[in-house]
Amino acid sequence: MSASDTIFALSSGSLPAGIAVVRISGEAAPSILQAMIGRLPEVRHAELALLRDWDGSMLDQALVFRFAEGASFTGEPLVELHCHGGSAVVQAVLNAVAAHPGTRPADAGEFTRRAFINGKMDLTAAEGVADLISAETEAQRRLALTSASGAQEALYSGWRAALIEARALIEADLDFADEADVPGSVAEQVWDRVRDIKVSVETHLAGARTGEIIRQGFRVALVGAPNAGKSSLLNALAKRNVAIVSPVAGTTRDVIEVALDLNGLKVIVSDTAGLRETDDVVERLGVERSYEALAAADLVLHLHPAGWTHPSLEAPNAVAIASKADLDASGKGGAHRISTVTGEGLDELVQLLGEQVQSRASGAGQVLPVRSRQVHHIENCAAALQRALRDGMPLELCAEELRQAADALGCVTGAIGVEDLLDHIFSRFCIGK
Numbered sequence: 189m190s191a192s193d194t195i196f197a198l199s200s201g202s203l204p205a206g207i208a209v210v211r212i213s214g215e216a217a218p219s220i221l222q223a224m225i226g227r228l229p230e231v232r233h234a235e236l237a238l239l240r241d242w243d244g245s246m247l248d249q250a251l252v253f254r255f256a257e258g259a260s261f262t263g264e265p266l267v268e269l270h271c272h273g274g275s276a277v278v279q280a281v282l283n284a285v286a287a288h289p290g291t292r293p294a295d296a297g298e299f300t301r302r303a304f305i306n307g308k309m310d311l312t313a314a315e316g317v318a319d320l321i322s323a324e325t326e327a328q329r330r331l332a333l334t335s336a337s338g339a340q341e342a343l344y345s346g347w348r349a350a351l352i353e354a355r356a357l358i359e360a361d362l363d364f365a366d367e368a369d370v371p372g373s374v375a376e377q378v379w380d381r382v383r384d385i386k387v388s389v390e391t392h393l394a395g396a397r398t399g400e401i402i403r404q405g406f407r408v409a410l411v412g413a414p415n416a417g418k419s420s421l422l423n424a425l426a427k428r429n430v431a432i433v434s435p436v437a438g439t440t441r442d443v444i445e446v447a448l449d450l451n452g453l454k455v456i457v458s459d460t461a462g463l464r465e466t467d468d469v470v471e472r473l474g475v476e477r478s479y480e481a482l483a484a485a486d487l488v489l490h491l492h493p494a495g496w497t498h499p500s501l502e503a504p505n506a507v508a509i510a511s512k513a514d515l516d517a518s519g520k521g522g523a524h525r526i527s528t529v530t531g532e533g534l535d536e537l538v539q540l541l542g543e544q545v546q547s548r549a550s551g552a553g554q555v556l557p558v559r560s561r562q563v564h565h566i567e568n569c570a571a572a573l574q575r576a577l578r579d580g581m582p583l584e585l586c587a588e589e590l591r592q593a594a595d596a597l598g599c600v601t602g603a604i605g606v607e608d609l610l611d612h613i614f615s616r617f618c619i620g621k
C-alpha cells in the first residue's frame with residue numbers, strides 16, 4: 189500500500205440507489221477516464237458518456253467529471269463517475285477501474301486523508317467532515333459544518349500566529365535588552381495581547397461540554413423505585429415498545445438507551461433498574477448500572493408514584509416526577525405529574541426536556557471544541573498561557589511557554605506532530621470519504 193497509488197471507491201451510499209458516485213483519485217485517474225470513455229473531457233465539465241471496459245464492452249451510461257491536480261477535493265487529479273446505482277453496474281465499474289495498473293480500493297477516510305496531507309484542509313476540518321457525515325440532528329449538522337468549513341482552523345491559526353509573533357517580540361527584547369534603541373516597553377502591548385488570547389482560549393474551552401452535548405447527545409436518566417413506571421415512560425418518549433413493562437417489581441435489569449431528536453438536539457434517554465436493596469445477584473448488578481447511569485446523566489428524572497412522599501435522591505441535577513397520576517386523586521406532585529396511561533403531563537415533560545437541553549446546548553452556530561482530542565490540546569495551550577503570564581516569570585521561560593502554547597494549537601489543527609494520529613483519525617471515516 190502506498191500514498192502514490194491511485195485509489196478508488198464507491199463514495200455514495202448503499203445500493204441500489206438512483207445514482208452511485210465512484211471516485212478515483214491519483215495520478216492514473218485521468219488516463220483511466222480516457223480509457224473508459226475514449227476522450228478526456230474539460231475539467232469540471234459534466235459530460236454524458238458511455239463507460240466501456242478494456243475490451244470495449246459497455247458498462248454503463250454515466251455522467252463523468254474530472255478535476256485537475258491542485259484543484260480537487262484531494263488535491264490530486266480526480267475523476268468522478270456518476271453511474272446508475274445498481275449493484276451490478278457499480279460492481280462492473282469498480283472491477284474495470286481495478287483492472288488498471290497502479291490502482292487499489294481506498295481505505296476508510298483515505299480521500300479526506302489525502303486532502304489533509306495535500307493541505308486542502310486541516311485536521312479540525314477533516315474531523316468536521318466526518319461529523320457532517322454522521323450528523324443526525326440539526327445541531328450536529330450545524331456544529332460539524334462550522335468545523336468542516338474551516339472556522340475552527342481560522343480561530344486556532346489566528347491565535348497561534350499571534351502567539352508566535354508575541355514570542356518573537358519577547359525574544360527580540362531579550363536579545364537587544366542592553367541596546368538603547370529597543371525599549372523594554374515593547375513587551376507591554378505584547379502582554380496585553382497574550383492576556384486577551386488567554387481569555388479567549390478559556391472562554392472557548394468553557395464551551396467544550398456544550399460541543400460534547402451537541403455531538404454525543406444530552407444524557408437523561410430515568411431512575412426511581414422498582415415499578416415506578418420508568419420503562420413505561422421510556423416507551424412513551426420513544427413512541428415504541430423498547431423496554432419490557434410488567435407489574436413485577438425489578439423487571440428492568442440492564443440500562444436501555446434510546447436516542448431522541450428534541451428540537452434538533454440529540455437526547456439519549458436511559459431507562460434503568462429500579463433502585464432498591466436486593467438479594468438477587470442479577471438485579472443487584474442492574475442497580476449498580478443504574479447508579480452509573482445516574483452519575484453520567486446531564487439530567488435525572490426521578491420517578492415516584494404520585495400521592496406518595498417523594499424519597500430524596502442525592503443528585504444535584506434531579507427533577508422529581510410524580511408518576512401514575514391517573515391512580516392518584518390527591519393532586520400532589522405539582523408541576524411534574526405524569527401518566528403514561530392517560531398521557532397527562534407527557535407533553536409538558538417533553539417541553540421541560542427540550543428547555544433543559546436547549547439551555548445546555550445553545551450555540552451550535554458558534555465555534556466550539558468538539559472532541560476530546562481537541563480539548564486536550566487546547567487545555568495544554570491554556571495551561572501554558574497561564575504559566576507564561578505568572579508574575580516574576582523570567583522572560584526566557586515566558587518565551588518558552590508561549591512556544592508551547594502555540595505548539596498546542598498547532599497540534600489541534602495538525603500543523604505539528606500528528607503523524608501517528610492519522611491512522612486513528614481517518615480509519616473512523618467510512619470508505620469512499
Ligand SMILES: Nc1nc2c(c(=O)[nH]1)N(C=O)[C@@H](CNc1ccc(C(=O)N[C@@H](CCC(=O)O)C(=O)O)cc1)CN2
Nearest residue numbers: 199209211253255258259260261262263268308317621
Ligand atoms: N460530486 C461531489 N459532490 C460533493 C463532494 C464531492 O467530492 N463530489 N464533496 C466532497 O466532500 C462535498 C463538497 N466538497 C468539496 C470540496 C472541495 C472540492 C474541490 O474541488 N476543491 C478544490 C477547488 C475549490 C474551488 O473550486 O473553490 C480545491 O480545494 O482546490 C470539491 C468538493 C459534497 N459534495
Ligand SMILES: Nc1nc2c(ncn2[C@@H]2O[C@H](COP(=O)(O)OP(=O)(O)OP(=O)(O)O)[C@@H](O)[C@H]2O)c(=O)[nH]1
Nearest residue numbers: 414415416417418419420434438439440462527528
Ligand atoms: N395506572 C398506571 N399504571 C402505570 C403507569 N405507568 C406504568 N404503569 C404500570 O406500572 C407497572 C410497572 O411499570 P414499569 O414501567 O415496568 O415500571 P419500572 O419503573 O420500569 O419498573 P422496574 O423496571 O421494575 O424498575 C406496569 O404494570 C405498568 O403498566 C401509569 O402511568 N399509570
Ligand SMILES: [Mg+2]
Nearest residue numbers: 418419439440
Ligand atoms: Mg423497568
